Amino acid sequence: MEFRYYQDVQKFAEKAEPVLSKGEDVYSLFFGVLQAIKAGRYDNPFMATIEEEGQVLALFQMTPPHPLNLIFTDNNRLEECMDLLIRNLLELEIELNSIISLKPWAYLFSEKWKVNTGKTHQLMMDQGLYRLDKINETLEHSPGSWRFADTEDCPLIEKWFNLFEEDAGLPQTVGEDVKKRVASFVAEQEVFLWEHEGNVVSMMKKSRPTDHGVTVSLVFTPKKERKKGYARTMVAAGTNELLKKYDFCMLYTDLMNPTANKIYQEVGYKRIADSVQLGFSMK
Structure with missing residues (x-):
């Protein structure tokens, strides 16, 4: 069993993508971020595997300051792989503030990390992972219509981006970074808007495309427009458009938000896994 640290993303992708393709839905976050690394959108990514006789037993990926993503392919070798990972993280002096993974893997890692470092975990995000193959055609839609965002919408999207972070309990992205990111989103036609009577009332974003799938993210409706069904309708319409290609x-x-989970299930999304993000600190 060998821990391998990669600096060449193409060589890492050769090892990772056959594994990711077998679980393209559950591993969509890892797969999508890998495509972004290949496209040069992240600096200094951490990429590593655990391999034995040509078989990939585990995959690891981190794009600081984002969490370390963990995937294990053989539950019978899970503890061995986890111990080997931790030894190498410590030897390489990798700065690790948080991890994201399927729940059983994440909590086992946190127990072992505490033993080795004294750092305890805090739950940052308790997440349900949902997949949709077909829209619920019987869904009642709110009035209005969808469109792609354009450059004139950027100031509103920038404001909503920070409000989304506030609602989700995420660190606030600073102004110039928000402007750059939103400009990129809009230029790539990644932001969908729901408009009613000339007013934009909800939004969603296309994120992390993989070979056959794509992720819906950044779903946001301002407080004054909530409880009118706009978010559900926006997600349904945007998802339906994405299914033309994927x-x-x-x-x-967020599993702590029953309203959001109910909305997505009404659209046709089905929960397939649970994921957590855990942060680490000394007591």
Whole structure:
């Protein structure tokens, strides 16, 4: 069993993508971020595997300051792989503030990380992972219509981007970074808007496309427009448009938000896994 650290993303992708393709829905976050690394959108990514006799037993990926993503392919070797990973993280002096993974893997890692470092975990996000292959055609839609965002919408999307972060309990992205990111989103036609009587009332974003799927993210409706069905209608319409190109759509939900989970299930999304993001600190 060998831990391998990669600096060449193409060589890492050769090892990772056959594994990811077998679980393209559950591993959509890892797969999508890998495509972004290949496209040069992240600096200094951490990429590693655990391999034995040509078989990939585990995959690891981190794009600081984002969490370390963990995937294990053989539950019979899980603890061995976890111990080997932790030894190498410590030897390489990798700065690790948080991880994201399927729940059983994440909590086992956190137990072992505490033993080795004294750092305890805090739950940052408790997430349900949902997949949709076909829209619920019986869904009642709110009035209005969808369109792609254009450059004139950027100031509103920038404001909503920060409000979304506030609602989700995420660190606030600073102004110039928000402007750059939103400008890129709009230029790539990644932002969908729901408009009613000339007013934009809800939005969603296309994220992390993989070979056959794509993720829906950044679903936001301002407080004054909530409880009118706009978010549900926006997600339904946007998802339906994405299904013209992709076989399925994915999204992550906050399991502590029953309203959001209900909305997505009404659209046709089905929960296929649970994921958590855990942060680490000394007591």
